[in-house]
Amino acid sequence: MNPAATAAARGLASCHLCCKLVAADVAHCPRCGAHMHQRKVDSLQRTLALLVTASVLYIPANIYPIMITDQFGTSIESTIIGGVVLLINLGSWPIALVIFVASVMVPLSKFFALYYLAWSVHRQPASGNRQRTLLYTLTELIGKWSMVDVFVVAILVALVHLGGLLVIRPGIAAVSFAGVVIVTMLAAHSFDPRLLWDKEEQNNG
Amino acid sequence: MATLIGCQGCDMLVDLTAMPEGGRANCPRCGHFLARYRSDAVARALAYCISAAIALVIANCFAFLTMGAAGLQTTMTLPETAIMLYRYGMPDLAILVGGFILVLPALALTLIMAICVPLTLGYAAPWLVDSARVLYTLNEWSMVEVFLIGVIVSLVKLSQMAEVQLGYSFWAYVAFSVFFTLAVSTLDRFHCWQRIEAVQLS
Numbered sequence: 001m002n003p004a005a006t007a008a009a010r011g012l013a014s015c016h017l018c019c020k021l022v023a024a025d026v027a028h029c030p031r032c033g034a035h036m037h038q039r040k041v042d043s044l045q046r047t048l049a050l051l052v053t054a055s056v057l058y059i060p061a062n063i064y065p066i067m068i069t070d071q072f073g074t075s076i077e078s079t080i081i082g083g084v085v086l087l088i089n090l091g092s093w094p095i096a097l098v099i100f101v102a103s104v105m106v107p108l109s110k111f112f113a114l115y116y117l118a119w120s121v122h123r124q125p126a127s128g129n130r131q132r133t134l135l136y137t138l139t140e141l142i143g144k145w146s147m148v149d150v151f152v153v154a155i156l157v158a159l160v161h162l163g164g165l166l167v168i169r170p171g172i173a174a175v176s177f178a179g180v181v182i183v184t185m186l187a188a189h190s191f192d193p194r195l196l197w198d199k200e201e202q203n204n205g
Numbered sequence: 206m207a208t209l210i211g212c213q214g215c216d217m218l219v220d221l222t223a224m225p226e227g228g229r230a231n232c233p234r235c236g237h238f239l240a241r242y243r244s245d246a247v248a249r250a251l252a253y254c255i256s257a258a259i260a261l262v263i264a265n266c267f268a269f270l271t272m273g274a275a276g277l278q279t280t281m282t283l284p285e286t287a288i289m290l291y292r293y294g295m296p297d298l299a300i301l302v303g304g305f306i307l308v309l310p311a312l313a314l315t316l317i318m319a320i321c322v323p324l325t326l327g328y329a330a331p332w333l334v335d336s337a338r339v340l341y342t343l344n345e346w347s348m349v350e351v352f353l354i355g356v357i358v359s360l361v362k363l364s365q366m367a368e369v370q371l372g373y374s375f376w377a378y379v380a381f382s383v384f385f386t387l388a389v390s391t392l393d394r395f396h397c398w399q400r401i402e403a404v405q406l407s
């Protein structure tokens with residue numbers, strides 16, 4: 001691969017908002033006014049800081065109830081995992097799988113994928129970069145699907161209020177979990193996959 | 206120079222001059238998505254956007270879901286998804302849910318119209334750049350299709366204890382999600398900004 005074929009190698013920076021190519025020393029994009037930078041600012045530090053924040057929020061999100069069901073005078077609190085178990089007991093395997101994947105698998109895979117990507121910027125050879133960029137694209141794509149369980153709680157709360165018979169209330173974990181989703185989305189957004197490729201130029205050039 | 210794009214995945218420079226009609230370009234080095242092209246993208250995006258706006262208005266006017274159990278019946282509308290969270294003392298969550306499923310998508314539709322109408326008329330509207338900036342910053346925070354999956358999961362969860370019916374608003378929201386997704390993906394970032402630049406220079 002010709003090392004001069006990148007924007008950075010030609011002294012250019014591409015605007016993150018409008019894709020315009022501008023000389024690397026220009027401070028603001030002449031087309032859209034966005035702040036210009038060749039690589040995302042403090043990409044690795046920001047990604048890791050946001051991942052740590054998300055990991056901390058993930059604990060209350062799983063310990064506290066996400067939803068409280070008041071039925072015939074008794075209250076049943078259910079956690080995220082409790083909700084999955086309940087669905088399995090109801091025999092709804094496919095839906096239990098959807099919630100398990102969205103609420104447990106997706107956030108955990110995002111944590112590990114981003115930790116791995118941030119780690120591999122300095123520790124891995126450039127040869128697997130195509131796969132790593134694909135991993136990053138997937139991490140960005142799946143992020144918002146974790147919100148499914150929060151929306152389920154919002155819908156059940158809005159619909160189920162049958163006086164003293166059956167009422168569903170939101171639990172505090174719903175807020176923590178929404179926080180986890182938003183912070184991991186921001187973490188994915190802060191990571192700059194171009195950092196993975198930069199060392200390829202350094203080796204070639 | 207004007208048709209070069211710097212890949213957001215690996216910084217490679219790719220020439221997008223010869224994109225075929227209806228085509229989609231990915232980076233030859235890292236595979237990252239670059240752009241899609243249609244000569245009539247602006248008109249199409251506007252048509253999808255108007256359809257989505259009509260569907261969204263309908264989705265807010267009727268019952269979304271109706272539940273009956275033990276002779277009692279409750280109904281929820283779409284805005285109540287957020288409003289009820291607020292009434293249960295969770296204003297932060299209410300704002301997030303309302304934002305992701307209603308406010309941000311509605312804002313995106315408004316911005317797409319604010320961009321597509323002047324571009325169709327060839328008018329260099331003073332709000333073009335700001336509208337596109339906000340649109341392409343907030344786009345990824347719309348969670349319309351995720352919410353629909355949430356509705357399906359809710360239906361299954363409730364199927365044991367109650368009889369649930371889908372209202373007109375549910376179907377309107379399904380239509381909205383299809384048109385909204387089409388509108389957003391049709392108005393390609395790279396080509397939209399090129400059109401804005403062209404109309405401002407002319």
Ligand SMILES: [Zn+2]
Nearest residue numbers: 015018029032
């Ligand atoms: Zn720009």
Ligand SMILES: [Zn+2]
Nearest residue numbers: 212215232235
């Ligand atoms: Zn690339």
